[in-house]
Amino acid sequence: MNLASLKKIRSSVVTAGLLASMISISACQQQPEPEASLENDINAEQPVPMSADPAEPNDIVVAADDAPESEVADDTIASVNTGVTQMVYLCSPELKVQATYKDEENSVVLVTNKGTVSLEQTNEGSNPEVFEGATAMDGTQGFVQWRVAHTERETGVIRTAGADASKVETYQCNKSG
Template sequence: MNLGHLRTSAFITGLLAAAISMSACQQQQEPEQSLEDNIAEEQAVPMSAEPADPNDTVVAIEDATVNEVQDDTIATVNTGVSQLTYLCSPELKVEATYTDEDDQVVIGTDMGTVTLTKSNDGSNPEVYNVATAIDGGEGFTQWRVAHGARETGVMRMAGADESNVNTYECKKTE
Protein backbone atom coordinates (compact mmCIF):
# COMPACT_ATOMS: atom_id res chain seq x y z
CA MET A 1 0.00 0.00 0.00
CA ASN A 2 1.33 3.35 -0.87
CA LEU A 3 1.07 6.57 1.08
CA GLY A 4 -1.35 8.23 -1.35
CA HIS A 5 -3.77 5.33 -1.18
CA LEU A 6 -3.60 5.43 2.65
CA ARG A 7 -4.36 9.16 2.68
CA THR A 8 -7.34 8.65 0.41
CA SER A 9 -8.69 5.87 2.63
CA ALA A 10 -8.26 7.99 5.77
CA PHE A 11 -9.91 10.95 4.06
CA ILE A 12 -12.93 8.88 2.93
CA THR A 13 -13.22 7.28 6.37
CA GLY A 14 -13.19 10.75 7.98
CA LEU A 15 -15.89 12.01 5.60
CA LEU A 16 -18.01 8.94 6.30
CA ALA A 17 -17.65 9.44 10.09
CA ALA A 18 -18.54 13.15 9.78
CA ALA A 19 -21.61 12.34 7.67
CA ILE A 20 -22.80 9.75 10.20
CA SER A 21 -22.33 12.09 13.17
CA MET A 22 -24.09 14.96 11.37
CA SER A 23 -27.05 12.80 10.46
CA ALA A 24 -27.31 11.68 14.08
CA CYS A 25 -27.49 15.31 15.24
CA GLN A 26 -30.21 16.33 12.82
CA GLN A 27 -33.62 16.92 14.32
CA GLN A 28 -36.12 14.25 13.44
CA GLN A 29 -39.84 14.72 13.59
CA GLU A 30 -41.36 13.14 16.68
CA PRO A 31 -44.49 11.06 16.37
CA GLU A 32 -47.59 13.04 17.24
CA GLN A 33 -48.85 12.45 20.78
CA SER A 34 -52.36 11.32 21.46
CA LEU A 35 -54.81 13.24 23.67
CA GLU A 36 -54.36 10.64 26.44
CA ASP A 37 -50.59 11.23 26.46
CA ASN A 38 -51.17 14.99 26.77
CA ILE A 39 -53.55 14.49 29.72
CA ALA A 40 -51.16 12.11 31.49
CA GLU A 41 -48.17 14.45 31.16
CA GLU A 42 -47.70 17.38 33.45
CA GLN A 43 -47.75 20.52 31.35
CA ALA A 44 -44.68 22.75 31.66
CA VAL A 45 -45.44 26.30 32.70
CA PRO A 46 -42.98 28.94 31.55
CA MET A 47 -41.58 30.97 34.39
CA SER A 48 -40.53 34.56 34.36
CA ALA A 49 -37.09 35.59 35.50
CA GLU A 50 -38.67 38.58 37.24
CA PRO A 51 -39.84 38.17 40.86
CA ALA A 52 -43.59 38.28 41.44
CA ASP A 53 -43.35 41.17 43.89
CA PRO A 54 -40.30 43.39 43.91
CA ASN A 55 -38.55 43.53 47.24
CA ASP A 56 -37.55 46.99 48.34
CA THR A 57 -35.01 46.71 51.12
CA VAL A 58 -34.57 49.59 53.52
CA VAL A 59 -31.36 49.71 55.50
CA ALA A 60 -31.27 51.79 58.65
CA ILE A 61 -27.94 53.47 59.00
CA GLU A 62 -28.32 54.51 62.65
CA ASP A 63 -29.27 52.15 65.45
CA ALA A 64 -32.23 53.22 67.55
CA THR A 65 -31.59 53.92 71.21
CA VAL A 66 -33.09 51.82 73.98
CA ASN A 67 -35.42 54.68 74.93
CA GLU A 68 -36.77 54.86 71.35
CA VAL A 69 -37.72 51.19 71.17
CA GLN A 70 -38.64 50.38 74.77
CA ASP A 71 -42.37 50.93 74.17
CA ASP A 72 -42.30 48.86 70.95
CA THR A 73 -40.92 45.72 72.57
CA ILE A 74 -43.11 43.54 74.79
CA ALA A 75 -41.97 40.15 76.02
CA THR A 76 -44.39 37.60 77.45
CA VAL A 77 -43.23 34.63 79.47
CA ASN A 78 -45.61 31.77 80.26
CA THR A 79 -44.33 30.93 83.72
CA GLY A 80 -47.48 29.13 84.85
CA VAL A 81 -47.62 26.56 82.01
CA SER A 82 -46.36 23.01 82.37
CA GLN A 83 -46.75 19.93 80.20
CA LEU A 84 -46.72 16.42 81.61
CA THR A 85 -47.29 12.95 80.18
CA TYR A 86 -49.06 10.20 82.11
CA LEU A 87 -49.44 6.48 81.45
CA CYS A 88 -52.70 5.11 82.82
CA SER A 89 -54.28 1.81 83.73
CA PRO A 90 -56.32 0.52 81.93
CA GLU A 91 -54.02 1.42 79.05
CA LEU A 92 -54.27 5.09 78.12
CA LYS A 93 -51.71 7.83 77.44
CA VAL A 94 -52.62 11.29 78.72
CA GLU A 95 -50.90 14.55 77.72
CA ALA A 96 -51.73 17.25 80.28
CA THR A 97 -50.96 20.94 79.80
CA TYR A 98 -51.54 22.91 82.98
CA THR A 99 -52.15 26.68 82.89
CA ASP A 100 -51.95 27.65 86.55
CA GLU A 101 -52.81 31.30 85.93
CA ASP A 102 -56.18 30.34 84.39
CA ASP A 103 -56.75 27.31 86.69
CA GLN A 104 -57.14 25.06 83.64
CA VAL A 105 -55.70 21.86 82.22
CA VAL A 106 -55.94 20.61 78.64
CA ILE A 107 -56.15 16.82 78.56
CA GLY A 108 -55.26 15.08 75.30
CA THR A 109 -55.74 11.37 74.61
CA ASP A 110 -56.24 9.23 71.53
CA MET A 111 -59.99 9.57 72.23
CA GLY A 112 -59.94 13.38 72.01
CA THR A 113 -58.88 16.60 73.69
CA VAL A 114 -60.79 18.61 76.27
CA THR A 115 -60.13 21.70 78.43
CA LEU A 116 -61.06 21.34 82.11
CA THR A 117 -61.37 24.07 84.75
CA LYS A 118 -60.19 23.70 88.32
CA SER A 119 -63.19 23.29 90.63
CA ASN A 120 -61.57 23.36 94.09
CA ASP A 121 -59.19 25.57 96.03
CA GLY A 122 -57.00 22.71 97.20
CA SER A 123 -53.65 21.69 95.84
CA ASN A 124 -53.74 18.03 96.91
CA PRO A 125 -55.66 16.85 95.04
CA GLU A 126 -56.36 19.44 92.37
CA VAL A 127 -59.76 18.69 90.81
CA TYR A 128 -60.60 19.76 87.24
CA ASN A 129 -64.04 19.26 85.64
CA VAL A 130 -65.88 19.85 82.39
CA ALA A 131 -69.47 18.92 81.45
CA THR A 132 -68.34 17.36 78.16
CA ALA A 133 -67.09 13.89 77.26
CA ILE A 134 -63.44 13.60 76.15
CA ASP A 135 -64.58 13.21 72.52
CA GLY A 136 -66.54 16.50 72.73
CA GLY A 137 -69.91 14.77 73.00
CA GLU A 138 -72.46 14.60 75.79
CA GLY A 139 -71.18 13.49 79.20
CA PHE A 140 -68.47 14.66 81.60
CA THR A 141 -64.72 14.46 82.20
CA GLN A 142 -62.98 14.86 85.56
CA TRP A 143 -59.22 14.96 86.24
CA ARG A 144 -57.83 14.71 89.78
CA VAL A 145 -54.11 15.18 90.20
CA ALA A 146 -52.21 14.67 93.46
CA HIS A 147 -48.89 15.75 94.99
CA GLY A 148 -47.06 19.03 94.49
CA ALA A 149 -45.27 17.68 91.41
CA ARG A 150 -48.54 16.29 89.98
CA GLU A 151 -47.07 12.79 90.03
CA THR A 152 -50.34 10.82 89.96
CA GLY A 153 -53.75 11.44 88.53
CA VAL A 154 -57.18 9.87 88.22
CA MET A 155 -59.38 10.51 85.21
CA ARG A 156 -63.08 9.78 85.35
CA MET A 157 -65.20 10.15 82.25
CA ALA A 158 -68.59 9.17 80.94
CA GLY A 159 -70.52 9.58 77.74
CA ALA A 160 -74.25 10.23 77.40
CA ASP A 161 -74.97 7.44 79.93
CA GLU A 162 -73.42 9.11 82.99
CA SER A 163 -74.07 6.03 85.11
CA ASN A 164 -71.37 4.20 83.09
CA VAL A 165 -68.18 5.92 84.36
CA ASN A 166 -64.73 4.86 83.15
CA THR A 167 -61.90 5.41 85.64
CA TYR A 168 -58.18 5.53 84.79
CA GLU A 169 -55.34 5.63 87.33
CA CYS A 170 -52.36 7.51 85.92
CA LYS A 171 -48.69 7.99 86.78
CA LYS A 172 -46.40 10.68 85.44
CA THR A 173 -43.67 9.46 83.10
CA GLU A 174 -40.11 10.70 83.53
Protein backbone atom coordinates (compact mmCIF):
# COMPACT_ATOMS: atom_id res chain seq x y z
CA MET A 1 0.00 0.00 0.00
CA ASN A 2 1.18 3.40 -0.70
CA LEU A 3 1.13 6.41 1.52
CA ALA A 4 -1.58 8.26 -0.39
CA SER A 5 -4.12 5.42 -0.05
CA LEU A 6 -3.36 5.12 3.69
CA LYS A 7 -4.06 8.84 4.14
CA LYS A 8 -7.39 8.45 2.31
CA ILE A 9 -8.39 5.50 4.47
CA ARG A 10 -7.31 7.34 7.61
CA SER A 11 -9.32 10.43 6.69
CA SER A 12 -12.36 8.21 5.90
CA VAL A 13 -12.07 6.46 9.28
CA VAL A 14 -11.69 9.77 11.12
CA THR A 15 -14.68 11.26 9.26
CA ALA A 16 -16.83 8.20 10.04
CA GLY A 17 -15.77 8.35 13.72
CA LEU A 18 -16.62 12.05 13.98
CA LEU A 19 -20.00 11.49 12.34
CA ALA A 20 -20.83 8.59 14.73
CA SER A 21 -19.81 10.60 17.80
CA MET A 22 -21.93 13.59 16.67
CA ILE A 23 -24.96 11.36 16.21
CA SER A 24 -24.54 9.77 19.64
CA ILE A 25 -24.02 13.15 21.34
CA SER A 26 -27.13 14.64 19.72
CA ALA A 27 -29.18 11.62 20.72
CA CYS A 28 -28.27 12.12 24.39
CA GLN A 29 -29.31 15.78 24.45
CA GLN A 30 -32.81 16.62 25.71
CA GLN A 31 -35.25 17.79 23.15
CA PRO A 32 -37.88 20.33 24.21
CA GLU A 33 -41.32 18.74 24.58
CA PRO A 34 -44.09 20.06 22.39
CA GLU A 35 -46.48 22.39 24.15
CA ALA A 36 -49.58 20.73 25.54
CA SER A 37 -52.82 21.67 23.87
CA LEU A 38 -56.43 21.35 24.95
CA GLU A 39 -56.98 18.68 22.29
CA ASN A 40 -54.15 16.54 23.75
CA ASP A 41 -55.65 16.89 27.25
CA ILE A 42 -59.04 15.77 26.01
CA ASN A 43 -57.64 12.75 24.18
CA ALA A 44 -55.23 11.79 26.97
CA GLU A 45 -56.43 9.21 29.44
CA GLN A 46 -56.48 10.79 32.89
CA PRO A 47 -55.30 8.71 35.86
CA VAL A 48 -58.06 7.92 38.34
CA PRO A 49 -57.20 6.78 41.86
CA MET A 50 -58.74 3.39 42.62
CA SER A 51 -60.04 2.30 45.99
CA ALA A 52 -61.90 -0.62 47.49
CA ASP A 53 -64.04 1.84 49.43
CA PRO A 54 -67.48 2.69 48.05
CA ALA A 55 -67.88 5.92 46.15
CA GLU A 56 -70.32 7.26 48.71
CA PRO A 57 -69.43 10.40 50.61
CA ASN A 58 -68.49 10.06 54.25
CA ASP A 59 -69.77 13.48 55.18
CA ILE A 60 -73.10 13.62 56.95
CA VAL A 61 -75.23 16.50 55.80
CA VAL A 62 -78.01 17.76 58.03
CA ALA A 63 -80.48 20.00 56.27
CA ALA A 64 -81.60 22.83 58.52
CA ASP A 65 -84.85 23.31 56.60
CA ASP A 66 -86.28 19.82 57.28
CA ALA A 67 -90.00 19.61 57.86
CA PRO A 68 -91.08 19.49 61.51
CA GLU A 69 -92.13 16.19 63.04
CA SER A 70 -95.81 17.11 63.11
CA GLU A 71 -95.87 17.45 59.29
CA VAL A 72 -94.33 14.04 58.58
CA ALA A 73 -95.70 12.03 61.51
CA ASP A 74 -98.57 10.59 59.47
CA ASP A 75 -96.27 9.65 56.56
CA THR A 76 -93.64 7.92 58.66
CA ILE A 77 -93.90 4.26 59.64
CA ALA A 78 -91.16 2.62 61.64
CA SER A 79 -90.93 -1.09 62.24
CA VAL A 80 -88.43 -3.25 64.03
CA ASN A 81 -87.98 -6.81 62.77
CA THR A 82 -86.82 -8.56 65.89
CA GLY A 83 -87.90 -12.17 66.23
CA VAL A 84 -88.60 -12.48 62.48
CA THR A 85 -87.23 -15.42 60.51
CA GLN A 86 -87.71 -16.12 56.81
CA MET A 87 -87.37 -19.59 55.29
CA VAL A 88 -88.11 -21.14 51.91
CA TYR A 89 -89.57 -24.63 51.57
CA LEU A 90 -89.98 -26.86 48.52
CA CYS A 91 -93.04 -29.06 48.79
CA SER A 92 -94.46 -32.17 47.15
CA PRO A 93 -96.74 -32.04 45.17
CA GLU A 94 -94.96 -29.11 43.58
CA LEU A 95 -95.30 -25.97 45.67
CA LYS A 96 -92.79 -23.37 46.81
CA VAL A 97 -93.49 -21.78 50.20
CA GLN A 98 -91.84 -18.71 51.69
CA ALA A 99 -92.52 -18.66 55.42
CA THR A 100 -91.99 -15.56 57.57
CA TYR A 101 -92.09 -16.53 61.24
CA LYS A 102 -92.93 -13.78 63.74
CA ASP A 103 -91.91 -15.50 66.96
CA GLU A 104 -92.98 -12.70 69.31
CA GLU A 105 -96.49 -12.70 67.82
CA ASN A 106 -96.68 -16.53 67.56
CA SER A 107 -97.63 -16.27 63.90
CA VAL A 108 -96.38 -17.11 60.42
CA VAL A 109 -97.11 -15.68 56.97
CA LEU A 110 -97.01 -18.21 54.12
CA VAL A 111 -96.51 -16.93 50.58
CA THR A 112 -97.11 -19.37 47.70
CA ASN A 113 -98.11 -19.19 44.05
CA LYS A 114 -101.63 -20.05 45.27
CA GLY A 115 -101.82 -17.00 47.56
CA THR A 116 -100.70 -15.51 50.85
CA VAL A 117 -102.12 -16.42 54.24
CA SER A 118 -101.41 -15.36 57.84
CA LEU A 119 -101.62 -18.11 60.46
CA GLU A 120 -101.64 -18.05 64.27
CA GLN A 121 -99.90 -20.66 66.44
CA THR A 122 -102.48 -22.86 68.15
CA ASN A 123 -100.29 -24.95 70.46
CA GLU A 124 -97.76 -24.28 73.19
CA GLY A 125 -95.28 -26.87 71.96
CA SER A 126 -92.30 -26.33 69.74
CA ASN A 127 -92.13 -29.73 68.06
CA PRO A 128 -94.24 -29.63 66.03
CA GLU A 129 -95.38 -26.03 65.94
CA VAL A 130 -98.97 -25.86 64.68
CA PHE A 131 -100.28 -22.74 62.91
CA GLU A 132 -103.84 -22.37 61.63
CA GLY A 133 -105.88 -19.87 59.67
CA ALA A 134 -109.59 -19.57 58.85
CA THR A 135 -109.21 -18.93 55.10
CA ALA A 136 -107.97 -20.96 52.15
CA MET A 137 -104.60 -20.17 50.51
CA ASP A 138 -106.29 -17.96 47.92
CA GLY A 139 -108.14 -15.96 50.60
CA THR A 140 -111.53 -17.59 50.03
CA GLN A 141 -113.59 -19.55 52.54
CA GLY A 142 -111.76 -22.57 53.94
CA PHE A 143 -108.78 -23.28 56.19
CA VAL A 144 -104.98 -23.69 56.18
CA GLN A 145 -102.96 -25.62 58.72
CA TRP A 146 -99.13 -25.49 58.80
CA ARG A 147 -97.22 -27.95 60.99
CA VAL A 148 -93.49 -27.43 61.17
CA ALA A 149 -91.13 -29.81 62.97
CA HIS A 150 -87.60 -29.86 64.40
CA THR A 151 -85.86 -27.08 66.29
CA GLU A 152 -84.59 -25.57 63.02
CA ARG A 153 -88.04 -25.84 61.35
CA GLU A 154 -86.56 -28.21 58.74
CA THR A 155 -89.76 -29.95 57.62
CA GLY A 156 -93.39 -28.99 57.41
CA VAL A 157 -96.83 -30.12 56.29
CA ILE A 158 -99.51 -27.89 54.81
CA ARG A 159 -103.13 -28.99 54.92
CA THR A 160 -105.56 -26.72 53.10
CA ALA A 161 -109.12 -26.84 51.87
CA GLY A 162 -111.61 -24.47 50.32
CA ALA A 163 -115.31 -24.22 51.14
CA ASP A 164 -115.63 -28.02 50.86
CA ALA A 165 -113.70 -29.16 53.95
CA SER A 166 -113.81 -32.78 52.79
CA LYS A 167 -111.39 -32.03 49.89
CA VAL A 168 -108.16 -31.43 51.83
CA GLU A 169 -104.89 -30.95 49.93
CA THR A 170 -101.75 -32.02 51.77
CA TYR A 171 -98.17 -30.91 50.92
CA GLN A 172 -94.97 -32.38 52.40
CA CYS A 173 -92.33 -29.62 52.63
CA ASN A 174 -88.56 -29.54 53.23
CA LYS A 175 -86.45 -26.48 53.96
CA SER A 176 -84.54 -25.32 50.89
CA GLY A 177 -80.88 -24.39 51.12
